[in-house]
Amino acid sequence: MRFVLPFLFAATLHAENWPQWRGPRLDGTSLDRGFPTELTEKTLAWKAELPGEGHASPIVWGDRIFTVASLPEEQVRVLLCLDRATGKVQWQKEVLKTGLEGKHRLNSHASSTPATDGEKVFTAFLDQTEVVISAHDFSGKQVWQVRPGTFASKHGFCSSPILFEDKVIVNCDHDGPGYMVALSRADGRELWRIQRPNQTRSYCVPLIREMAGRTQMVLTGSKCVTSYDPRDGRLLWMMDGPTEQFVASPVFDEKSGLLLLSGGFPEHHILAIRPDGAGDVTNTHIEWRTNKGVSYVPSPICEKGWLLIVSDSGIGHCFDAETGEIVWEERMKEHHASLVSAERHVYFINDFGLLRTVKPGTKYELLAESELDEKVYASPAMSEGQIFVRGSKHLFCIGKRTAATAAR
Numbered sequence: 001m002r003f004v005l006p007f008l009f010a011a012t013l014h015a016e017n018w019p020q021w022r023g024p025r026l027d028g029t030s031l032d033r034g035f036p037t038e039l040t041e042k043t044l045a046w047k048a049e050l051p052g053e054g055h056a057s058p059i060v061w062g063d064r065i066f067t068v069a070s071l072p073e074e075q076v077r078v079l080l081c082l083d084r085a086t087g088k089v090q091w092q093k094e095v096l097k098t099g100l101e102g103k104h105r106l107n108s109h110a111s112s113t114p115a116t117d118g119e120k121v122f123t124a125f126l127d128q129t130e131v132v133i134s135a136h137d138f139s140g141k142q143v144w145q146v147r148p149g150t151f152a153s154k155h156g157f158c159s160s161p162i163l164f165e166d167k168v169i170v171n172c173d174h175d176g177p178g179y180m181v182a183l184s185r186a187d188g189r190e191l192w193r194i195q196r197p198n199q200t201r202s203y204c205v206p207l208i209r210e211m212a213g214r215t216q217m218v219l220t221g222s223k224c225v226t227s228y229d230p231r232d233g234r235l236l237w238m239m240d241g242p243t244e245q246f247v248a249s250p251v252f253d254e255k256s257g258l259l260l261l262s263g264g265f266p267e268h269h270i271l272a273i274r275p276d277g278a279g280d281v282t283n284t285h286i287e288w289r290t291n292k293g294v295s296y297v298p299s300p301i302c303e304k305g306w307l308l309i310v311s312d313s314g315i316g317h318c319f320d321a322e323t324g325e326i327v328w329e330e331r332m333k334e335h336h337a338s339l340v341s342a343e344r345h346v347y348f349i350n351d352f353g354l355l356r357t358v359k360p361g362t363k364y365e366l367l368a369e370s371e372l373d374e375k376v377y378a379s380p381a382m383s384e385g386q387i388f389v390r391g392s393k394h395l396f397c398i399g400k401r402t403a404a405t406a407a408r
Contacts, residue, residue, distance in 0.1 A: 015402070018060040018381040018388075020115035021160040021205045022338065027251050028301045030342040034385030034402035037345060037357040038368035045386065045397040048087030052078065054110030055336075056160075058390055060084065060383040061116050064138065067390060068095070068123055070109035075099055077110055077125045079136055084386075087397060093140040098127045103156025106297075106336065106377070111158040113379075115168070117185060122168050126157035131172055133161060133183060144188040148172070148181045153201040158247075160205050164217070164230045167191055173202040173221040180206075180219070182233065192233035198223040202246045202264075206230075209252050211259065212276035220246040220261050227275065237277040239285070242269040248299040249338070255305040256322035258287055262309060268294035270309070272324060288324035293317035299338035299379070301346055306360035308346050310335045316348060318360060328364040332356065338379040340387075349376050353391060372396060 015032055022028045036043040052069035059066050065082040077096040082089055100109050112124040120135045120143055129152060134145040151157060151174045161170045167182040178196035183189065202221030208230050209216060217230035223244050227236040246263035253260060258272040272287040293309055300309035306327075307319040314333040317326055334351045341347065345367060348356040353372035359365040374391035381388040385402030388395060 015384045017062065017118075018058075018383045019117065020059060020162050021057065021113040022249060022299065022379065023340070023382065025209070026162060026205065026207050026249065028299060028338055028340045028379075029303070030340070030382035032382065032384050032402065033343055034399070035342045035345070035382065035387060036399045038370040039355055039372060039396070039398050040370065043398050045399060046087040047397075048082060048089070048395045049393060050080070050390070050395055051092065052110070053108055053392070054390075055108040055377045056110050056390070057113040057379045058381045058388045058395060059114055059116055060381050060388060061118055064090070065388060065395070066114050066116060066121050067395070068110045068112070068114055068125075070100070072100060072109070079114065079121060079123055079140070081138070081140060082395065084397075084401070087395060091140040093136060093142070095123055095134050095136075095142075096125045096127060096132055101126050101128060101156055102154060104154075107156040107158060108377075109156070111156070113160040115161045115163050117163055120185065122161045122163070122185075124157075124159050124161050124170055126151055131157075131159070131170070133168065133170060133188065135168075135185070135188060146183060146188040148183065148190065149179055150174075150176060152176045155201065158203040162205055162208070164208050167230070169206065169217070169230065171204060171206060171219060171221065173200065173204070175199060175201050178222055180233070182230070194228065194233045196222050200244055204246045205249050207250045207252065211252060212257070212274075216275060218250055218259060218275070220248075220250055220263055225261065225271075225273065237275075237279060237281045237285075239273065239280070240282045242271060242289070243267040247297045248295050251300055251302045251307070253302045253305065253307065253321040258321060260300065260302065260307050260321060262295045262300055264294075264296050268296075270294055270319075270324075272321070290324055290326075293319070293326065293329065297336045301339040301341050303341050303344060303346055303360045308339055308358070308360055310339065310348055312336065314350060316358075318364070327362045330364045336377045340380050340382050342382055347380060347387070349380060349389060351375060351377065355389075
């Protein structure tokens, strides 16, 4: 089975899977229809208890849901497969047994969201100082496992693998000689390697899109913003700064043609960048910049020309993506889950499990608000009218599965 480029999913009329971090386009958007706006007794399809702990998001392919967990007492990291219809765990497979690395209090030992191409499921964990990338088939059998390099950070590990054509791509910015690698989906052999600058930890997943007439893979992290060709790792352009560390993934606004990013630590910036440059674009391609409303951890979302974002402390903002004008702001309490959207509705879920559905526009328009009654740090998955939310103890399935009616 050939894995279609992420940005080509936008043209499909078929229902979408949610195969990796932030979905088929790596930007938190779903083209499917029929999603509920709130959690009620009527819209809750099921609630399934999960073993262990973890902040990794669920991913969805057809009738299967996959996620990962850490079992601290056994010091084991596992891959889980659940039945989409019932939430029942179909199988649980040990991926790695090792001592648990040190981490930030808001991180977990299973924070890297897996990815799937419909045949294999790819995971990323840390074995003390070594990154471990594994592939399992849909029965849970390990197909391959490789160790592409070392990783060091006092905050722990959180690098989600993503898929592009025949490749599994993993960003390993860390407090040492950082790198990004592309591995063969078939057997795990290395296809290309990028040596990253500045030796500074960051936890971003790159965005792969058609931008400015070419396929670009944009990564924020390690004191810079860089664009590469995902087919061979060749550098297209770079920008110094605007800060040291990043966690939130960038997004792209189709309406204005601008790349939008938020970071981070210690300085706080939101930038809009024209992605048509070459070489060093530090002083030439920033369209607008602000220090207000910045998110460090939660990734923002672009929806029909609006940039919606929420800070870790819980202040939500809506910007005009083209101009940078703030059109509203709202207090929402602490957030670490990234935003998702469907049918022109944007879903915010805070650390306390409060789910808000908001319609983007010139004023704050709250469509619905509901409680999961459970802590939430993982970002939701969206597919065929269903929202999958991982809480601290359970996986929630909200909504009824709809037919293949994805919107253009």
